[in-house]
Amino acid sequence: MARLVWLVLAVALWMVAGADAARAEERLALVIGNKGYTREGWMPVIPAEADARDMAAVLRGLGFEVTELVNLDRRRLLSAVQTFGERVKAMKGGGIALVYFSGHGVGLPGNDNYLIPIDVGVRSAAEIERDALSLGFLLRQLGAAPNRLNVVILDACRDDPFTSSGGGVNYAKGVEGFQPTRLPEGTILHSAASPGTRARWIEGRDNSLYTAHFKREIAVPGRSLQEALTATEEAVVAEANQREFVQTPWFEGRLSLASRVWLKPGEQLPPPKYVQDCADCPELVKIPAGSFEMGSGEEERKWYVSQGGNEEFVAREAPRHRVTISREFLLGRTEVTRGQFAAFVNDSGYPTTGGCSGFERKTDEKLSWQDPGFSQTDQDPVVCVSWEDAQAYLRWLSGKTSKSYRLPSEAEWEYAARAGTTTWRYWGDDKNNTAICAYANGFDETAMTENLPMLDVVNCSDGYAHTAPAAIFKHNNFLLHDMLGNAWELVDDCFHISYTDAPSNGMTWAAERCESRVLRGGSWYYPPRVLRLAIRITMPPGDRSFTSGFRVARTF
Helix, strand or coil: CCCCCCCCCCCCCCCCCCHHHHHHCCEEEEEEECCCCCCCCCCCCCCHHHHHHHHHHHHHHCCCEEEEEECCCHHHHHHHHHHHHHHHHCCCCCCEEEEEEECCEEECCCCCEEECCCCCCCCCHHHHHHHCEEHHHHHHHHHCCCCCCEEEEECCCCCCCCCCCCCCEECCCCCCCCCCCCCCCCEEEEECCCCCCCCCEECCCCCCHHHHHHHHHCCCCCCEHHHHHHHHHHHHHHHHHHCCCCCCCEEECCHHHHCCCECCCCCCCCCCCCECCCCCCCCEEEECCEEEEECCCHHHHHHHHHCCCCHHHHHHHCCCEEEEECCCEEEECCCCEHHHHHHHHHHHCCCCCCCEECCCCCEECCCCCCCCCCCCCCCCECCCCCHHHHHHHHHHHHHHHCCCEECCCHHHHHHHHHCCCCCCECCECCCCCCCHHHHCECCEHHHHCCCCCCCCCECCCCCCCCCCCCCCCCCCCCCCCCCCECCEEEEEEECCCCCCCCCCCCCCCCCCCCCCEEEECCCCCCCHHHCCCCCEEEECCCCCECCEEECCEEEC
16 A cells, blocks of 8 residues: 655744743644545555644644644645635744645655645646645745744655555655755755655554654653754654664754744753854854874775775875864854855955856856856855855954854864764765765765766765755764765865875864865765765865865864
C-alpha cells in the first residue's frame, strides 16, 4: 500500500519582550487529516486521522486554539486554508499560526508541491495542477499576514498510489521526493525526508514515523521549536537506521528563526547561542580552545585517489600533525551571505568590477558577486569575491563594530570544522557518500537536472543545483553550517605545497612572497571526494570564482 503523509506546520511569530507578553500571544492552529480517499487508484492514508487527532491534542496543550478537520474534499480544503489565512491576517501583535496536513501529496518536477483532497483523481500532471491545492497557495495565504516567521513542515514524499510494497513498511515507488521549495522571506521549512527520498509509515503504528517522534519532541518542556526539530531529526534517523532504511528529515531556511519560538506559553528560552554585533553582521559562534590532528591520513588519501582524485594533489594534505588552538575565538555560523556583502558595498561604495571565473574556468567580465551566472537569494553565500575583496569587507566590518574581524587561519578553520571529530567529514567518514545531502551542498542529482557540465555526482538530491541559502544543511558539533560544500572558503594563510614545517600553534602561516591563498571546504560544484575536512586548494589573492566565498572570524 502506498503511503504518504504531508505535514505542514506554519508558524508566524512577532517577538515580544517578557514572560507576560509571551503568555498573552495569540496561537491559532489548523489541523487536517485526510485518510478516506474516494477516487479509484488512491489508497487510504491509514494514520492520517490519528496523526491529526494526536497533533491537535498536543497543540492544545501548548496553548493553541485548534480547528481540527478530517477528510476534506477540494472545495472544503480550499475553503479551510482561505478561512485560516484570513484569521491569521487578523491576529494582533503577531502570535503563532500553525497548519498541519496529513494525507496524500505530490511534487511535480520544475513546478510545485501539492496537497491532495480526498475527491481528486491524479492521472496526469495537468490534473494535479488543476485540482489539487498547491503548497505555494498555502504559503501565500500565510505570507500575506503581518507575521515575522512562517514555518512549514512536510512529513512527505512523492506518492505513486498505484503500487505498494510488502514487508510491513509501506512506501511510494516510481518518481520519488518533493521538489525543493523557494521560500518567502522569514519562512523556514522542515520535511520528514530529504528531496528525492521517501517518508515512511510503519505498519501497525497509529502514527507516521515522523509524526510519532515530532508530537513527542514538540511537547518536551523548556524547548524552542529549533530544539524540537533537531531532536525529531535525530530520532527519525536513528529508528530508520535500526529498521534498515533511510529517512533523513530535511531543513530549509534560517534555523536561528526557530530558536526564537517558545513552544510552551510563558516559558523563557535559554540565552542566544550566537553573537551578532550589528543587524547586518554575520552571526558568530564561540569556538573553544583545544588541540587536534590537522590534515589527512594515508587511508583517506588512498580513498581519494580510488575515487578518481589526483595523488599529487591530495599529498598537500600531509603530513598529519598536531595543532593547539590556545585561545578561544569567534567564527561565523555561516559563510558571509550575499545580503551581508551587499550591505558593505552599498555603505562603502567599494568597487567590485573585474569579472569572475565561471564554467569556462577563465575570467568572464559579465560575472560578478551580483550575478555569478546563476540565481541567488540574499541568504545564499556571496561568491565571485576575492581574498582582497574579503579583506575590504573585514576592514569595513571592523570599523562599523569597533571589533577585530579577520579571516580564520587555515588551522583555525579545520579545527572549527572538525568540531572535536577525527573522521573525514564532521558526520563520519561516510565512505559511500550516503549522508552528504543532509550535511553539505555538493554536486548532486539536483545539479544534473540543470544540465551542468558533468562531474562525479553525489548519489542523492540536496535540492539545490547551485548555492543554497545559508544554514539549510545540518550543523557540526560547534553549531557551524556549511563547513563543507556550498562555497569554498578563503582563509588567511599563504599556500604551501605541504604541511612540512607548518606552525603548531594555529596561527596564520605566512610567506615572504604570498602569491596564492588557501581555500577550504569544497563547494556546490565539486564531487563527493572533495567534500572532506582535509581538502585544500589555492587561488591568487586577486582572483574570483563562482564557487568561492568566505567566513569571518573575530578575536574574542
